[in-house]
Amino acid sequence: MRFVTDVLRHLGVDEADEVQRLEARLTRIEALYSQIAPKKKKAAAPIRALPAIVVEELYEIFDPLSQRNPFKTVQIRSRNYLLFILYLHLGLRRGEALLLSASAIRSDYDLITGREYRWINVTTLEGEDPRYLQPALKTEQSQRQLPVTPELVALFDNYVGNYRIHSKYGHLFISQKKTPLALQTVNDIFNVATTSLSPAAKAALEVRGWAKIPARGKGSQDEREGKRWISPHDLRHTAAVLRLKRFVDSGDEMEKAIGKLDTRNNLSL
DNA sequence: AGCTGAAGAAAGGTTTTGCG
DNA sequence: CGCAAAACCTTTCTTCAGCT
Structure with missing residues (x-):
């Protein structure tokens, strides 16, 4: 100047x-x-999204028909698979998934195009909840509706229609005790899945600073610092990436999808 | 930048189930 | 049937995300 x-x-x-x-x-x-000067770059945040090899293996591990699936019964397999997909595809928080109702997916007709579209309601399920730790939406603004793909709808319907354990509670995710699934149990499920990863996938995590992940059935004897188990929150970070990609792929569904997105609740990476 | 509520870790317990 | 393993849960405490 x-x-x-x-x-x-x-x-x-x-x-x-x-x-x-x-x-x-x-x-x-x-x-x-x-x-309009560009914002100062923040100090490099550690990458929380999971490596591709780990995501691929998790699909295989949670697949109810897979040889590698560590869960015993078909009911639990399909429940855990849906749980995994919801975390990975929609980026739900741990507790949010446990609040979902068994009728969380709703459909409607678009009067203009005459086509059906579906979404999932993320909201607080009213009624009695016997759990020691009550899952809750973090804020009122966490209530939202997310667009769902036909594949997810099929998965949801299959689980609810064929495998979900009948319960007096309306929750989507029910334990074998016929009560809503406890928060800790979600961690347990992911612990089991994590230990089922191949050595190569575990190595990919260790490269990123994770602790040594024990083999199935064994506790961890390794004293190294770092995360030991994949958590729903890791999938939430991975989901943000996947979600963007799917919207780009979905072409003419894009506007509908964005309409259902609550922009105030965009995932931050 | 501070705060609040969710997530996560750890330890340890009970109930249920698959399978020999 | 019996038993080991899986599934599930409580409790306490610490860490962290992300809202305002």
Whole structure:
């Protein structure tokens, strides 16, 4: 700025008001640009999204038909698979999934296109809840509706229709004791899945600073610092990436999807 | 930048189930 | 049937995300 006015003077644009006029305009432009200066980069945040090999293996481990599935019964397998997919695809918080109702997915017709679309209601399920730790939505604004793919709808319907254990509670996720699944049990499920990963996948996590992950059935004897188990929150971070990709892929569903997205609740990475 | 509620870790317990 | 393992849960305490 200083430089520019000096140059103008030097070039002999010495009509004072001419220089002043230019200076005023430049000042204004400078002010404008200062507003849109790029934000300072934050100190590099550790990567929380999971490596691709780990995500691929988790699909295989949770797949109810897979040889690698460590869970015993078909009921628990399909329940855990749906739980995993909800965390990975929708990026739900741990507790949010446990609040879902067995009728959380709703459909409606779009009067303009005449097509059916479906979404899932993330909200607080009213009624008695016997759990020691009550899951809760973090804020009122956490109540939202998320668009769901036909694949997810099929998975949901299959589980609810064929495998969900009947219970007097309306929750989607029910334990073998016929009560809503406890928060800790979700961790237990992911612990089992984590120990079922191949050595290669475990190595990929250790490269990222995780502690050594024990083999199935064994406790962890390793004293190294770091995370030992994949958590729903890790999937939430991974989900943000996947979600963007799916929206781009979904083409003409895009507007509908965005309409259902609560922009105030965009996932931050 | 501070705060609040959710997530996570750890330890340890009970109930249920698959399978020999 | 019997038993070991899986499934599930409580309790306490610490850490962290993300809202205001």
